[in-house]
Amino acid sequence: MPSLDKVTSFGATGQGLVIYPAHAPGPFYSARAAAGMLLVVLYLALPWIPIGGAPAVFLNVAERRFHLFGLTFLTQDLWLGFFLVSGLGFGLFTLTAVLGRVWCGWACPLTVFLDVVRRVERWIEGDALTRKRLDGEPWTLWMGLRRAFKNGVVLLLATVVAHAFLAYFVSIPGLFQMMRTAPSEHLSAFLLVSGTTALLWFCFGWFREQFCIVLCPYGRLQSVLTDEHTLVIGYDATRGEPRGKVQVGAGAGDCVDCMRCVQVCPTGIDIRQGLQLECIGCAACVDACDTVMRKVHRPSGLIRYDSLAGLSGQKRKLWRPRLALYGGLMMAGLAAASVAVSTLRSAVVSLTRLPGAPYFVQGEVLRNQFLLRVLNKQPSATVFTLELEGKQAEGLALQGELHEQVEGWSEGQMTIVLTVPLKHWSEGGPLKLLVREAGGKVVASKTLCVMGPDFSAQTPRATAAVPVTGDNP
Ligand code: SF4
Numbered sequence: 001m002p003s004l005d006k007v008t009s010f011g012a013t014g015q016g017l018v019i020y021p022a023h024a025p026g027p028f029y030s031a032r033a034a035a036g037m038l039l040v041v042l043y044l045a046l047p048w049i050p051i052g053g054a055p056a057v058f059l060n061v062a063e064r065r066f067h068l069f070g071l072t073f074l075t076q077d078l079w080l081g082f083f084l085v086s087g088l089g090f091g092l093f094t095l096t097a098v099l100g101r102v103w104c105g106w107a108c109p110l111t112v113f114l115d116v117v118r119r120v121e122r123w124i125e126g127d128a129l130t131r132k133r134l135d136g137e138p139w140t141l142w143m144g145l146r147r148a149f150k151n152g153v154v155l156l157l158a159t160v161v162a163h164a165f166l167a168y169f170v171s172i173p174g175l176f177q178m179m180r181t182a183p184s185e186h187l188s189a190f191l192l193v194s195g196t197t198a199l200l201w202f203c204f205g206w207f208r209e210q211f212c213i214v215l216c217p218y219g220r221l222q223s224v225l226t227d228e229h230t231l232v233i234g235y236d237a238t239r240g241e242p243r244g245k246v247q248v249g250a251g252a253g254d255c256v257d258c259m260r261c262v263q264v265c266p267t268g269i270d271i272r273q274g275l276q277l278e279c280i281g282c283a284a285c286v287d288a289c290d291t292v293m294r295k296v297h298r299p300s301g302l303i304r305y306d307s308l309a310g311l312s313g314q315k316r317k318l319w320r321p322r323l324a325l326y327g328g329l330m331m332a333g334l335a336a337a338s339v340a341v342s343t344l345r346s347a348v349v350s351l352t353r354l355p356g357a358p359y360f361v362q363g364e365v366l367r368n369q370f371l372l373r374v375l376n377k378q379p380s381a382t383v384f385t386l387e388l389e390g391k392q393a394e395g396l397a398l399q400g401e402l403h404e405q406v407e408g409w410s411e412g413q414m415t416i417v418l419t420v421p422l423k424h425w426s427e428g429g430p431l432k433l434l435v436r437e438a439g440g441k442v443v444a445s446k447t448l449c450v451m452g453p454d455f456s457a458q459t460p461r462a463t464a465a466v467p468v469t470g471d472n473p
């Protein structure tokens with residue numbers, strides 16, 4: 001019998017106990033199954049869907065390039081991740097404050113894949129009672145074969161999920177390429193996928209919801225994110241108590257104490273004892289109890305989605321201070337991330353002086369040399385062109401590689417030389433070097449100065465106190 005003093009899935013000495021949740025068909029089960037199937041397809045399909053020449057999600061760690069829904073981020077852009085992760089994190093806080101563990105019960109990949117595993121289990125080994133009975137009986141050849149088959153199917157599922165996971169990091173073509181070659185040629189990826197497969201197999205086959213109870217950090221955060229107005233799955237004690245076998249007469253509660261809500265719970269708790277940390281919000285007990293209520297001709301909703309305030313007959317409140325706080329932080333994070341993303345350019349440009357002397361004098365001509373690096377963040381090759389802007393000294397010229405084709409997602413280097421007659425050197429002002437991509441759009445603007453000899457002090461000086469630096473516009 002579940003109790004508030006212990007976790008049902010652990011024995012007295014802390015050993016894991018097997019829970020045999022019964023199948024509870026109903027509207028919530030059907031809706032969750034449909035949502036689960038959609039999510040399984042989405043999780044598996046994201047590395048296949050091309051957006052802007054790259055997979056929708058491709059975390060190319062090897063080349064330190066990250067593609068997210070058509071946007072390309074390089075390691076230099078990772079500071080944006082702070083705002084994005086903060087925005088999404090506070091978004092999850094807001095969702096939790098309003099809808100409780102809706103993520104856990106409906107969308108978490110573990111819950112979604114465990115639903116698939118349970119179907120496989122029911123299909124091969126039968127319903128919960130049969131599985132429990134078989135587990136208590138001595139092994140037979142037939143039982144061993146059935147178990148081996150079930151574990152084989154679960155292992156296959158774990159292998160597929162682990163490979164889909166790897167595809168997020170190496171892309172689908174990269175994954176197929178690895179599958180065609182020996183593991184020794186991509187040992188780290190092979191070990192990663194083998195380890196992930198083993199972990200998933202262990203989780204799908206045995207650990208299951210214990211992950212939600214003892215390991216998941218989000219699960220641990222729930223109690224501080226929710227309050228009495230958060231939507232949870234709860235038991236209406238005012239209506240259900242005093243419980244008992246199908247009762248008639250005044251004073252009888254609606255709960256017939258059939259224990260069906262306990263039998264279907266994947267974490268083995270009795271929701272009639274109140275909201276508990278182990279409840280993952282799967283709604284199986286809602287379907288189970290509604291079915292019982294229909295059979296005994298009582299209104300459904302004895303166990304239902306409601307707030308703790310609603311279940312105890314108090315007024316429900318949607319707007320609370322914590323919602324304004326979480327929502328405001330979410331909006332701030334997402335707004336900052338949007339603004340930051342809008343500053344992303346299709347190329348990253350850096351300009352440095354060539355090593356060695358800062359300037360050269362050849363006859364009457366002063367020469368400064370620079371190295372320009374252009375990182376093309378687009379999937380296709382692009383020609384970048386350079387031009388100067390600003391008040392220029394008479395005779396100043398920009399020479400070198402002023403047009404350069406840079407392959408997609410590659411870096412190109414251009415050596416450029418600024419020459420100016422010595423007699424005009426101190427004229428003009430800070431210069432701007434504009435880098436344009438094909439089509440004429442400026443992708444970067446760099447400020448630079450021309451350095452030369454200081455005839456009065458016999459030391460180098462610059463036309464303006466402006467360093468050779470600058471950011472993308
Ligand atoms: S109490 Fe109900 S909603 Fe919570 S985990 Fe158990 S069956 Fe799912």
Ligand code: SF4
Pocket residue numbers: 235240254255256257258259260261262272288289290292302303
């Ligand atoms: S399923 Fe409903 S009626 Fe049966 S024990 Fe649970 S709350 Fe009571």
